[in-house]
Amino acid sequence: MEIRIALAQIDTCVGDIEQNTQAILAWAARAAAEGAHVVTFPEMTVTGYPIEDLALRASFQRAAQAAITSLAEELVRTGLGDLTVVLGSVGAPQASPSTPGMRPTNEAVVISGGVVRAVYAKHHLPNYGVFDEFRIFAPGAQPCVVEVSGRRLGIVICEDIWQDGGPVAQMDAADVDLLLVLNGSPFEQGKGHLRTDLAARRAREVDAPVAYVNMVGGQDDLVFDGGSFVMGADGTLLASAPQFVEHLLLWDLADDDAPDHHGPIAPPLDPHEEVYQALVTGLRGYVRKNGFGSVVLGLSGGIDSALVAAISADAIGGEQVFGVSMPSVYSSEHSKDDAADLAKRIGAHYRVQPIAPMVDAFQGELHLEGVAAENLQARVRGMILMGLSNAEGHLVLATGNKSELAVGYSTIYGDAVGGYAPLKDVDKSLVWALSRWRNNAALDRGELPPIPESSITKPPSAELRPGQVDQDSLPPYDLLDEVLDAYIENAEGRAELLARGFDAAVVDKVVSLVDRAEWKRRQYPLGPKVTALAFGRDRRMPITSRWREPLD
Structure with missing residues (x-):
């Protein structure tokens, strides 16, 4: 069966769980009005991203979980129960083999029919540049595949496609029809083609299209540029959303053995723009x-x-x-x-x-x-x-x-x-x-x-x-x-x-x-990161240091 996929690249605010949830409802309603069967939101949509040490607060975890429960009920109440909603949030603590004690998870949640059908915990936790997820979250282990109208959709989160192995490596064996990737990928000069090149490689590996949804907006010193897209199984760009604006990208997953559909492709921006x-x-x-x-x-x-x-x-x-x-x-x-x-x-x-x-x-x-x-x-x-x-x-x-x-x-x-x-x-x-x-x-x-x-x-x-x-x-x-x-x-x-x-x-x-x-x-104010290495979280040098470059 042919199904319509909606990628909702939206601007959320860290900690504003109520408004983020209202935005999810509004965009889900837009997707349904456009005939979508599935609407996918970015990484950590419910909580905003990155939440840093807020993730470790039990009160914050409980609020996020309560919001998901209420969201599932509200989707049914507003006539959206048949829509499959995939979104990101913080998960309940679980034991981690890599860090002592219990840690929450960076999770993807699938809601349909008023219930949470599946939960997937991010496997690869980035610990470089601006990312410090390894000490905050517990990694997941199992891949996630859900069925919608007879089509098998694999689900992973951001860093999972940047690293070899892990859940993506298992998707080909799972025989998925589409790989959904939830992302909170900050902007950097020249990063756009890295994302699409990587997605093309993963699409070939799983022999299925890759639908990549990214958040948009500013959060402290990070800027998220959106630019969501769909990559065909052969590495062809099938559809893309504009950068730096909220947008609902619609794309139809074709019937088995039918040629891939092509959707709208946003024109690329000039590098200075x-x-x-x-x-x-x-x-x-x-x-x-x-x-x-x-x-x-x-x-x-x-x-x-x-x-x-x-x-x-x-x-x-x-x-x-x-x-x-x-x-x-x-x-x-x-x-x-x-x-x-x-x-x-x-x-x-x-x-x-x-x-x-x-x-x-x-x-x-x-x-x-x-x-x-x-x-x-x-x-x-x-x-x-x-x-x-x-x-x-x-x-x-x-x-x-x-x-x-x-x-x-x-x-x-x-x-x-x-x-x-x-x-x-x-x-x-x-x-x-x-x-x-x-x-x-x-x-x-x-x-x-x-x-x-x-x-x-x-x-x-x-x-x-x-x-x-x-x-x-x-x-x-x-x-x-x-x-x-x-x-x-x-x-x-x-x-x-x-x-x-x-x-x-x-x-x-x-x-x-x-x-x-x-x-x-x-002591300088924070500012937006636009290069691969910005002062601050990207480059951490000691203030008190007697190291000097050798003169010979």
Whole structure:
């Protein structure tokens, strides 16, 4: 029998079990209205994902289990009892051979006819990068196959298809007609093709199509991009959903021996658009899920604050963006003009608060010089933003980029203050590229580009002393980003960097700056992960360390 499969890529919030369950009901009703026999939701749909140590709380486990029971009853009450619903949640504790004591499971639940028909516990538990599931969950062991209208559907969860062996290896012998994969797979540049390539390989292994459903939305420093898809048994892409939006992807599983059906295929995003939309999604999720209605940031007229402001306007609307120009005696007129122009272009609120009187008050008592005097200006600006946040309820955005954060080119308690840092995982070279992309996208739509051209083309400067530019103390950003990519992303040491052809003086300077700045990075706000290795959970280095790269 031919059956219709619905993949519901939805945006959930960790801990909001009631609203997550209501969303499941609403999307299940949409799927049924479209003639679906099965609707599949992402990993941990009931609880949100990742739940981290919430999984270990008995009260949280009980609430999730109660929600599933109520959901099964509500599906029947609303006339959806014939629909098979597959979703993710946290399971009851069980003994684990790999960890002492009892641990909950990361489970998939199958509901139909008002009852839970099957439960599958995730077998492969990721323990790398941002994932720390091995210490939280107990692994499952048995594969899960359910029958719907005479068709056999295998069910696995996310990491299960990334690792060889385990339940996927048993699906071919189980003779499944379709493999359903529930996912909470965070966005990374270039990860999309890895998912589809992997699914194509698994589809060939089980000799059946693979339906891959992924969540969407921002959760702390993670961004989930959706992009759900169906891969044919021969490795052909049969259907796909757009990225970064909630979506119901419908696909028909053909009768036995009939050719696979083809469904809608979403056009791929430009690589820069993909990263930009990830940043927008991450910021929007953090603002809304943490109860903020607006953001405030310093507008310097430079490229970093301009890009953050544009992202903010796209995420929550320009009318909810509050920009503050905080000129010092060293601020150029063009910087002040560019800040005002930017705010006008994106429809943001804008105010000017000179910092000279406040700096003078401090200096009248402290008489600071050199770097201390420069940092004082940044810290006064930080106090202004935090004061406005306290008084008006805005979320403060830090505007620094990954290159600056890597080498410590930011002032702790100054420009590093804030609750969220949209560019934390975006190096300076990509900042320029994204700004160009955003302006060109506006031109393509016949709109005014949000970022003033001079903000993109002017030499970067903190404007903390006369004539200052970033390249006074740093290598050119294109070179700096190459060295940082090799040293941080690829974990190459001095010898490997020199073998690449980098100048020894540049290598030694950059390596030294990176190693000395770990304490700053630990205190920096969280921001959306968009690369394979972001500062924070991806890269965990000791602050107190005497290790230095050998000089020979």
